[in-house]
Amino acid sequence: MSKLDKAQDRALELIGEIGDGLRKKVPDKAVQWLETGAAIGALRAGSKVAGTFVRRNxxxxxxxxxxxxxxxxxxxxxxxxxxxxxxxxxxxxxxxxxxxxxxx
Missing domain, CATH: 1.20.5 (Single alpha-helices involved in coiled-coils or other helix-helix interfaces)
Structure with a gap:
């Protein structure tokens, strides 16, 4: 494993730990709002891609x-x-x- 791979793995571990810490400290409603916002964002991006595909094909x-x-x-x-x-x-x-x- 190269140093770059190790650094990437460590960065992913740290991000996971930060995410877990935020989930524990942020109220449940706020986490629910974040999940809903992420779902809406994914839906909007998907609809843009689908619209472009339909127009082209x-x-x-x-x-x-x-x-x-x-x-x-x-x-x-x-x-x-x-x-x-x-x-x-x-x-x-x-x-x-x-x-x-x-x-x-």
């Missing part, structure tokens, strides 16, 4: 949406088909056939 996004729709439709059809297999059996009868008191 509209065809690719459209193809992805269509593909997701096709996959959803296929899964729905498969679920319907398996529901028929797992459901009750039905028997087709001719309209003129007579039935007894049990419906047979």
């Amino acid at each position: 509209p065809v690719l996004v459209g193809a992805a949406v269509v593909g997701a729709g096709v996959l959803w439709y296929a899964a729905r059809q498969r679920a319907k088909k398996s529901a028929v297999i797992d459901g009750q059996a039905t028997r087709l009868r001719h309209a003129d056939a007579e039935q007894d008191e049990y419906g047979v």
Whole structure:
């Protein structure tokens, strides 16, 4: 391990210790606000990246949406088909056939 690697590891340890110390000293509500702020910041950055991607590649996004729709439709059809297999059996009868008191 070089001196630079050791220094980086030590710096990360110190940052972790400082973070732990701050978490213990700062009230729980403040930590919750910081976590919420970090989540909102990540959401804003992600939406900017997604917006840029959509503007630059509209065809690719459209193809992805269509593909997701096709996959959803296929899964729905498969679920319907398996529901028929797992459901009750039905028997087709001719309209003129007579039935007894049990419906047979």
